[in-house]
Amino acid sequence: MRVQFTRAVASPTLAARPGQIVDLPDVQAQQRIDAGHAVAVGQPKPRLRDRLPGRRRTEPRTSAKESTVSQTRDGAGDGKALEKLTVDQLKEYADERDISLPDGGRKADLVAAIVAALSAGE
Known part of the structure; x- marks a missing residue:
């Protein structure tokens, strides 16, 4: 999965600067996204309300x-x-x-x- 880093990251296996796009294995990419270090490239960015716990609307709205x-x-x-x-x-x-x-x-x-x-x- 391709990710774009939002902050500088340095580890024994990876070094990336903010804005750098890197192709990572799906599991590692998802870990970086969940940690807030990167965002997925080519996929829609999740809205803030969808990422907050307890804020998801499960029932459809009625007019x-x-x-x-x-x-x-x-x-x-x-x-x-x-x-x-x-x-x-x-x-x-x-x-x-x-x-x-x-x-x-x-x-x-x-x-x-x-x-x-x-x-x-x-």
């Missing part, structure tokens, strides 16, 4: 709309989650549930109408 829809279906939607949606998303949400909305209403009016319709439907 605000998906979380709001799931909260409302579970009965936890009290309008606060709906306020995160855009006006277009609110209209789409109301259309999916056959909720009538006021014409030319502002976002607050749309949220209030949806909350009222959901409360009446329960």
Whole structure:
């Protein structure tokens, strides 16, 4: 594996200056990379958050709309989650549930109408 040294290294088997590119066996190259002495050449550099322990995200992120829809279906939607949606998303949400909305209403009016319709439907 080809590595580029980030700092000066001197050992009985290897001497390298910062910026020098050397071809090393995979095991030795990985040891130098893990120690922070070198970076792999020709491979993407790992992001800092991927190298820090406990910072890896294992669950995929959900969008605000998906979380709001799931909260409302579970009965936890009290309008606060709906306020995160855009006006277009609110209209789409109301259309999916056959909720009538006021014409030319502002976002607050749309949220209030949806909350009222959901409360009446329960």
